[in-house]
Amino acid sequence: MVVTMQDVARRAGVALSTVSATLTSARPVSAATRARVVAAMDELGYTRNALARGLASRRSRVLALTYPVGTSGLSRTSAEFVLSAAQVAQERGYQLVLWPFGVADEAGIVEVAGQGLADGVLVMEVHLDDVRVRGLRAAGVPVALIGRTADDGPLPTVDVDFEATLRDAVAHLAALGHRGIAFVNHAAHRVAEGHGPTVRAAAAYERAMTDRGLAPVQVFADESVAGGRAALAGLLAADEAPTAVITMNEDATFGVAAELAARRIAVPRELSVLAVVSSPAVSGQTVPPLTTLHAPGAQLGRAGVDALLALLDTGTPPPPALLPCRLVDCGSTGPVPAPEPALAGAHPQTPTRDGHRRPRRRPARTHTEELDEEDV
Amino acid sequence: MVVTMQDVARRAGVALSTVSATLTSARPVSAATRARVVAAMDELGYTRNALARGLASRRSRVLALTYPVGTSGLSRTSAEFVLSAAQVAQERGYQLVLWPFGVADEAGIVEVAGQGLADGVLVMEVHLDDVRVRGLRAAGVPVALIGRTADDGPLPTVDVDFEATLRDAVAHLAALGHRGIAFVNHAAHRVAEGHGPTVRAAAAYERAMTDRGLAPVQVFADESVAGGRAALAGLLAADEAPTAVITMNEDATFGVAAELAARRIAVPRELSVLAVVSSPAVSGQTVPPLTTLHAPGAQLGRAGVDALLALLDTGTPPPPALLPCRLVDCGSTGPVPAPEPALAGAHPQTPTRDGHRRPRRRPARTHTEELDEEDV
DNA sequence: TTGAAAGCGGTACCAA
DNA sequence: TTGGTACCGCTTTCAA
Numbered sequence: 001m002v003v004t005m006q007d008v009a010r011r012a013g014v015a016l017s018t019v020s021a022t023l024t025s026a027r028p029v030s031a032a033t034r035a036r037v038v039a040a041m042d043e044l045g046y047t048r049n050a051l052a053r054g055l056a057s058r059r060s061r062v063l064a065l066t067y068p069v070g071t072s073g074l075s076r077t078s079a080e081f082v083l084s085a086a087q088v089a090q091e092r093g094y095q096l097v098l099w100p101f102g103v104a105d106e107a108g109i110v111e112v113a114g115q116g117l118a119d120g121v122l123v124m125e126v127h128l129d130d131v132r133v134r135g136l137r138a139a140g141v142p143v144a145l146i147g148r149t150a151d152d153g154p155l156p157t158v159d160v161d162f163e164a165t166l167r168d169a170v171a172h173l174a175a176l177g178h179r180g181i182a183f184v185n186h187a188a189h190r191v192a193e194g195h196g197p198t199v200r201a202a203a204a205y206e207r208a209m210t211d212r213g214l215a216p217v218q219v220f221a222d223e224s225v226a227g228g229r230a231a232l233a234g235l236l237a238a239d240e241a242p243t244a245v246i247t248m249n250e251d252a253t254f255g256v257a258a259e260l261a262a263r264r265i266a267v268p269r270e271l272s273v274l275a276v277v278s279s280p281a282v283s284g285q286t287v288p289p290l291t292t293l294h295a296p297g298a299q300l301g302r303a304g305v306d307a308l309l310a311l312l313d314t315g316t317p318p319p320p321a322l323l324p325c326r327l328v329d330c331g332s333t334g335p336v337p338a339p340e341p342a343l344a345g346a347h348p349q350t351p352t353r354d355g356h357r358r359p360r361r362r363p364a365r366t367h368t369e370e371l372d373e374e375d376v
Numbered sequence: 377m378v379v380t381m382q383d384v385a386r387r388a389g390v391a392l393s394t395v396s397a398t399l400t401s402a403r404p405v406s407a408a409t410r411a412r413v414v415a416a417m418d419e420l421g422y423t424r425n426a427l428a429r430g431l432a433s434r435r436s437r438v439l440a441l442t443y444p445v446g447t448s449g450l451s452r453t454s455a456e457f458v459l460s461a462a463q464v465a466q467e468r469g470y471q472l473v474l475w476p477f478g479v480a481d482e483a484g485i486v487e488v489a490g491q492g493l494a495d496g497v498l499v500m501e502v503h504l505d506d507v508r509v510r511g512l513r514a515a516g517v518p519v520a521l522i523g524r525t526a527d528d529g530p531l532p533t534v535d536v537d538f539e540a541t542l543r544d545a546v547a548h549l550a551a552l553g554h555r556g557i558a559f560v561n562h563a564a565h566r567v568a569e570g571h572g573p574t575v576r577a578a579a580a581y582e583r584a585m586t587d588r589g590l591a592p593v594q595v596f597a598d599e600s601v602a603g604g605r606a607a608l609a610g611l612l613a614a615d616e617a618p619t620a621v622i623t624m625n626e627d628a629t630f631g632v633a634a635e636l637a638a639r640r641i642a643v644p645r646e647l648s649v650l651a652v653v654s655s656p657a658v659s660g661q662t663v664p665p666l667t668t669l670h671a672p673g674a675q676l677g678r679a680g681v682d683a684l685l686a687l688l689d690t691g692t693p694p695p696p697a698l699l700p701c702r703l704v705d706c707g708s709t710g711p712v713p714a715p716e717p718a719l720a721g722a723h724p725q726t727p728t729r730d731g732h733r734r735p736r737r738r739p740a741r742t743h744t745e746e747l748d749e750e751d752v
Numbered sequence: 753t754t755g756a757a758a759g760c761g762g763t764a765c766c767a768a
Numbered sequence: 769t770t771g772g773t774a775c776c777g778c779t780t781t782c783a784a
Contacts, residue, residue, distance in 0.1 A: 002492070004777060015755040020779060027780095030753060047490035051436055052777035055427040055760050062473070062493070069463060074455045086474035087445060095493060097438070097471045098462040114423035116378070116761095117438070117471060225660050254661040261637065261663045284601055285630040287637045287663055380761060391771040396763060403764090404769060428761030431776045492777095 003044045012040035023048065050095075063089050063308060064118035066099035066109060066132065068125050075250045077279050077297045078124065081146070084301030085122065092309060094119075103127060103193075106135035113141045120308045122146060128194035144308035144317075146300060147196045154317050156307035158300055160277055161322035162197060165293055166204035166246070169276050170212065172327065173244040177336035178272060179214055182242035184231045184256060186249050188220035197277065201248055217242060221252040228255020229262075236263070243336045244272040247290075250282060257286035268334030280328045291332045293325035379422045388416035399424065426471075439465050439684060440494035442475035442485060442508065444501050451626045453655050453673045454500065457522070460677030461498065468685060470495075479503060479569075482511035489517045496684045498522060504570035520684035520693075522676060523572045530693050532683035534676055536653055537698035538573060541669055542580035542622070545652050546588065548703065549620040553712035554648060555590055558618035560607045560632060562625050564596035573653065577624055593618060597628040604631020605638075612639075619712045620648040623666075626658060633662035644710030656704045667708040669701035 009016040014033055021027045022037045029037070040046075054060035065085055067078070074082065082098075089096040097118060101109045103125065109132050113121060121136055126147030133155070136143045144156040166183075173181050183205045190198040202218060209216040217238070221231035231252055235242055247253045253275050265271050267288050275283050276293040283290040303321050310318040385392040390409055397403045398413045405413070416422075430436035441461055443454070450458065458474075465472040473494060477485050479501065485508050489497060497512055502523030509531070512519045520532040542559075549557050559581045566574035578594060585592040593614070597607035607628060611618055623629040629651050641647050643664050651659050652669040659666040679697050686694040 002777090006777080016778085017756075017780080018754060021754085024779075028753060033754080047487065047492075049431075049777050050491040050493040051427050051431040052760090053779075055425075055431055055762090056777075056779040058760075058779090060427060069459070074450075074459060076452070079450045079455045082474075083445070083450060083476065087476045090476060095473045095475075095488075097473045098458075099471075100459065100463045100466060111423065112471075115426040116423075117426040225665075258663045285661065287634045289601075378761090382761080392762085393764080393772070394770060397770085400763075406769060409770080425761050428776090429763075431778090432761075432763040434763090434776075 002049075003046045005046070005048070008037065008040045008044055008046050011044060012036045060117055060119050061094050062097055062118045063094050063305065064097050064099050064113070064121045066101050066121060066123055068103045069100040070102055076282050077250065077277070077295045080279065080281075080297035081124070081301045081304075084298040085305050086301075088302045088305040092305065094305075094309070096305075101132070104131060106131040110135040110139050110141075113139060120144065120312055122304050122308055126196055128196055128199060130194075142308065142311050144304055144311060146304050148320070149196075150194075152320070156311050156317040157320040158303040158307055159320070159322055160197065160295055160300070161324050162200040162277070163204045163207075164322070165276055165325045166201055167208045168325070168327070169246050169274055169293055170205070170208035170214075173246070173272060173274060173333060174212055174214070176244075176272065176333060178242075178244040179336070180217070180240060180242040181209065181214065181244045181246060182217040182219065182235050184228065184235075184245060184247040184249055184252055185218055185220050187222050187227070191220065197248070201277070205246070221249050221255075223249055223251045225251065225255040225258060228252030228257075229259040230255070232256045232259040242271075244274065244333070246274050246276055248276050248278075250275075250278055253278065253282070253290065254286060257288075257290065261287060267332050270337060272333040272336075274333050277325055280330070283328070283330055288332055289330035291330045292328045294328050295325055296323040299323050378425075379420045381422070381424075383420055384413065384416045384422050387420060388412045435688075436493055436495050437470050438473055438494045439470050439681065440473050440475050440489070440497045442477050442497060442499055444479045445476040446478060452658050453626065453653070453671045456655065456657075456673035457500070457677045457680075460674040461681050462677075464678045464681040468681065470681075470685070472681075477508070480507060482507040486511040486515050486517075489515060496520065496688050498680050498684055502572055504572055504575060518684065518687050520680055520687060522680050524696070525572075526570075528696070532687050532693040533696040534679040534683055535696070535698055536573065536671055536676070537700050538576040538653070539580045539583075540698070541652055541701045542577055543584045544701070544703070545622050545650055545669055546581070546584035546590075549622070549648060549650060549709060550588055550590070552620075552648065552709060554618075554620040555712070556593070556616060556618040557585065557590065557620045557622065558593040558595065558611050560595050560597050560604065560611075560621060560623040560625055560628055562596065563598050563603070567596065573624070577653070581622070597625050597631075599625055599627045601627065601631040601634060604628030604633075605635040606631070608632045608635040618647075620650065620709070622650050622652055624652050624654070626651075626654055629654065629658070629666065630662060633664070633666065637663060643708050646713060648709040648712075650709050653701055656706070659704070659706055664708055665706035667706045668704045670704050671701055672699040675699055 005019050006016050009019045014037060018033060019037050022029045022034050086096040099112060113136060120142035122144050123133055124146045126145045126149055128150040130149050133143060133149055147159050148157050170181055185202055186198040205218060206216045219231045219234060221227040247256055260267055267273055273290050275290045277295045278292050280292050280294055283292040300323060307318050381395050382392050385395045390413060394409060395413050398405045398410050462472040475488060489512060496518035498520050499509055500522045502521045502525055504526040506525050509519060509525055523535050524533050546557055561578055562574040581594060582592045595607045595610060597603040623632055636643055643649055649666050651666045653671045654668050656668055656670055659668040676699060683694050
């Protein structure tokens, strides 16, 4: 039925071990023999059996990718990451298996890792104190992290450079004259859980602002459209409403866009919006499209796989990699609105110090209402 | 280092084969021995080696999922599918490997399948004439399809019921009085490629319309925001502009929404929009949120894995499964606009027969322009 | 440079 | 009911 190495050996008139040698080049094989073996192989249509190879060599050439399940599906950015990881693995002669486990399911993950199907594990959505990582390390399973724990020790690590990203975001807006720059982060419970991106971005944003003598205004928004709407509404209701908003929460970003539309707020004339650690594929879907600091999803996948393979091959973890986000201008950021001259009475506004401005309060309306109003 | 079955056997004072038997229950084991074996196992922290087990039993308990690479990342619906497939596989004691291959890469897929890591393959995004499927069948690899080829023969198959979905979509809109119901399908090149969903939905839509004596108006839109905008613009420019639009092209749907916003078209008062084979997670992100015929992504994943496992277990393919989409009303569909009474002169319109209506032509504007106009 | 044989860690069949 | 053992298909010494 299936063609085995023994079949090839017989057809080529050599020993089984010689066939193996031509494949692995673990030992010299003369050109002549090699040619006969190769000929026999493709006459027979031979393919090496992955299971047997893995068992004998203690290297399955399979990598596992574990990601938290239960959370609202994969974001487009994460999906990008997964696909690129699978592709790079393939290019390297590896296969990628998916391990859907809860972030707290240490037992489950250690159990399946113990089965030895995978040579190593890529952990996504790493928490500052991550039981999965701890469990795998304790079990002696090679691990690479997408993200970082509080103390990675010698683990290979690739992550978004949140420090640089938020610094760049604030710098970009500050260069446009903004001083009231708010930040819509992930949900509050993420902080408590020690969700790396949330915590790191929060700190980076605060630092970037205070370094410039600006007052940070941070909102932890529920990861949903409603959460984003509420977040923006809250920001605009404040005494010192921001003139620019940075969003990192992909789901909430759609809500921010929706709220902007409902209030008929001109972007970027009245308010600048900058989506960070996002993807143009996502930001291009909002109305208006949002300028983005593009998360390096594909590069992260590539780097993560390569880091894990480096660990596997050399036994020592490669140095941690922090990848920057790239600015993609979709036109949603612009100069800070100038305080309106006193004589322009049509829309009274309250300019304040520091480039803050008090926009007129407009109630949010449903879109239907919004459109009905003037189209009837 | 690693605990082997032999270790367990020694500790329990039984033969290796007895340990195996307690695990596989392939043969009776007395309660007493079983207890001793089990005790030994968890004293030692034993876990069965997947590779060895697979090699010996000719069943790796690994399933492969292949999806076309190169196409613009995974749609949210597809991602939903992949995740649920991985999860169901896990529940069944299987692991899922990802095989990123081009739709035409028969050689690549057959090659990796020949390595025997996977017991069977799940093929996504199946084409009517699919070389991957042909190649795998010819190679004797168990296959299940997400989608259907033109002639599946005895292959296990799960798919969206496009016939029912488009029928339901048209029925839903027709019940609201619409007669001018247009359909924004995938890109034209998909038809040429024999992309199942595109072709089946196209036919189903035409049938659903003509069955009601309505004239089908179908647009094959580029899979992008721009494509969607252009599609809607084209429809509205026609002599008999539709009063309702069905969209199936997830990327273009965002464009349709954007164009609606740019033209300030009231949804659903002026135009009803219904996104089919989509996901509320997606439709909720547009402004306004779109009523959706929710694609059964998760169920498809579940059904696909189960179909493949059924084939693996019984040797005979289970009957094909067609899963319906479920209506999720987000308020973007409503009654057909009544032809305006002649005396209402504010916005001249041209009512036509058949419930068609000629909306006033409004040029599309950028959002910035749009908002600037009245907020300055 | 090549061949022979001992595992890798299990499953499955056989005899006891 | 249990123990012994022949493989599964390949990698990896070790001699020749």
